[in-house]
Amino acid sequence: MALTHEFKNTILKVENVSLNLGGNQILRDVNVDIRDVVRPGMSQGQIVGFLGPSGIGKTKFFEILAGLLKPDSGQVLLGDPLTPVKVGRVGVVQQSYPLFSHRTVMGNLMVAAARKGMPANEQKAKCEEMLAHFGLQGHANKFPAELSGGQRQRVAIAQQLLCSDHFLLLDEPFSGLDIIMIEKVCELLRSIAALHEHNTIIVVSHDIESTASIADTLWVMGRDRDDKGEIIPGSRIKYTYNxxxxxxxxxxxxxxxxxFHELVDEVRGLFKTL
Amino acid sequence: MSNYLQDFIRAFKPNTSVSKMTMAIIIVVQVIIAMFAWYSSSEILPRPPEILSAFSRLLKGGDLIRELFTSMGLCLQAMGLSILISLALSYLTVLPFFRPTAFIVSKGRFLTLVGLSFVFTLLTSGGHSLKVSLMVFGITVFFVTSAIAMIQAIPKTEFNHARTLGMSEWQTVWEVIILGRLHEVFEIIRQNFAISWMMLTMVEGISRAEGGVGAMLLNQNKHLHLDAVFAIQILILLVGIGMDYLIGVIKNIICPYASLSLERR
Incomplete structure (x- = not known):
């Protein structure tokens, strides 16, 4: 049963994005429209998932969404009002959860807080608040090399949340995690989405089940085939699930x-044709 | 006893470690083997007691310590200058304009110092500056090569990470290359200190005016005092190892994170 909700303004728009690298068409006319979901009486951000099998161009699409890569044509707009994406505006958690290895956990968060332009006296308090929210209080003085994969991921997310503008982009956040850790990550992402009405979490993944369990919209990426059944180069959004x-x-x-399992099976079936 | 034996057997298995005690035993055994090889080699080579006696002689009458400090001063001055020049040149490779210069300097390592000594003699004003210039040249060409390789090996994800935090390109350079690779710079300094220490005796041989252990070594060599030559060589080796250890200690103090993820600490 659909819960009471309303779609408001578009807060992220991908317009006719195409990308060609070294003569290979990676993306072709990708169009996406993500709107602010409003639920009466509660703070509800958005979680959207971009799914697709490996090698489909998800990571390149991820880099374009983050403003790290410029498409050959088309553009990405975000915010309210919509403006072209610039690197640094979207929080980006890459697959390997990169952190500054020469800084402690607290040091990593402080760098991000300073980038956001917070007053110096507020930075430490905000970082400590983040450490508490992500269950990292006991790890403030540890270096990234001393953290487990899950802890590292949480620090990477906290760091990006400190300096981004309500948008958080995650590349394969469930990759390499065991089932318990996946559940924890799902719970964490839900809690981040609920922190602010405009928080928008974009998950790019090939893990259908985990992504579908937290998302409110799924976008499935894939390539078309011609009359002979040959693949037409360049991925685009082929299916959308509300x-x-x-x-x-x-x-x-x-x-x-x-x-839910019927939906997962349906998407899994689609993967074989993409 | 069986534990020691098992630990010793582990010393022959790849990617394992042994206890400190076993490692100490292994070192003692290897030293004994080396001493045996030394004693059973040609009689031309001086034996340890002769070397010790020569060492004592050099200490008492040969100004060994003063010459050692002269050499160390020269080496540290050349290292300091080389580090400044090499790091500046290497970091500047983030700007395309400076890349050709840095790459040409790096290729200078295929030149020989002996061939360049005449040119440097004409360019410099005295023995000390000649030696410093030769040393700086000799170190810089290797230092720049290693530093450029270090910068080029930084993965794109690390640069992107800094950019996603809203850092400008210069801030990215500071955070990812300069601060983020400081521990690797210490390793390059370690390697290049060894190169400089090795070059030192040769350079001091080119200009002997100020003395130094290199000049002292060549004098003893000329008079076929092999025991003294060995004594000086062993001193050079020990000081080199000591300096290498010291750089490692400084690195561990300044960059405590560097060894956290290593298998063999």
Missing amino acids: LIERGLAWQENVMGRRD
Whole structure:
């Protein structure tokens, strides 16, 4: 059953984005429109998932969304009002969770807080608040090399949240994690989305089940085929799933539901044709 | 006893470590083997007691310590200048304008110092500046090569990480290259200190006016005092190892994070 909600302004728009690298068409006319979801009486950010099999160009699309890579044509607009994306405006958590290895956890967060332009006296308090929120209080003075993969990911997310503008982009956040850790990451991302009405989390992944369990919208990337069944180079958005309308968004224990598994099987079936 | 034996057997398995005690035993055994090889080699080579006696002689009458300090002063001055020049040149390779200069300097390592000594003699005003110039040239060409390789090996994700935090390109250079690779710079300094220490005796041989252990070594060589030559060589070796250890200690103090993820600490 779909919960009461309303789609407001567009807060992220991808317009006709195409990318060609070394003569290979990677992306072709990618169009996406992400709108602010409003739920009466509560703070509800958005979580959207971009799914696609490996090698489909997700990471390049991720870099374009982050402003790290300029497409050959088209543009990415974000915010309210919409303005072209610039690097640094979107929080970006790359697959390897890079951190400054020469700085402690606190040092990494302080750098991000300073970048946001916070007054010096507020920076430490904000960083400590982040450490508490992410369960990292005991690790403030550790270096990244002393952290586990999950802790490292949390520090990377906290660092990006400190200096980004409500947008958080994650590349394969479930990759290499065990089932317990995946559940924790899902819970963490839900909690971040609920922190602010405009928080928008964009997950780029090939993990259908985990992404679908937290997303309110899924965008499936893939390549078209010609009449002979040959692949036409260049990925685009081929399918969109509104999980709110399907009653699968914002649900506790959604992974135990039959209709959720039917959706996952449906997308998995699509993957074989992409 | 069986634990020691098992630990010793582990010393022959790849990517393992042994206890400190076992390592100490291994070192003692290897030193004994080396001493045995030394004693059983040609009689032309001086034996340890002769070397010790020569060492004592050099200490008492040969100004060994003063010459050692002269050499160390020269080496440290040349190292300091080389580090400044090399790092500046290497960091500037982030600007395309400076890349050709840095790459040409790096290729200078295929030149020989002996061939350049005449040119440097004409360019410099005295023995000391000649030696410093030769040393700085000799170190810089290797230092720049290593530093450029270090910068080029930094993965794109690290630069992108800094950019996603809203850092400008110069801030990215500061955070990712200068601060982020400081521990690797210490390693390059270690390697190049060894190169400079090796070059020192040759350079001091080119201009002997100020003395130094290099000049002292050549004098002893000329008079076929092999025991003294060995004594000086061993002193050079020990001082070199000591300096190398000291640089490692400074690195661990300034960059405590550097060895955290290493298998063999």
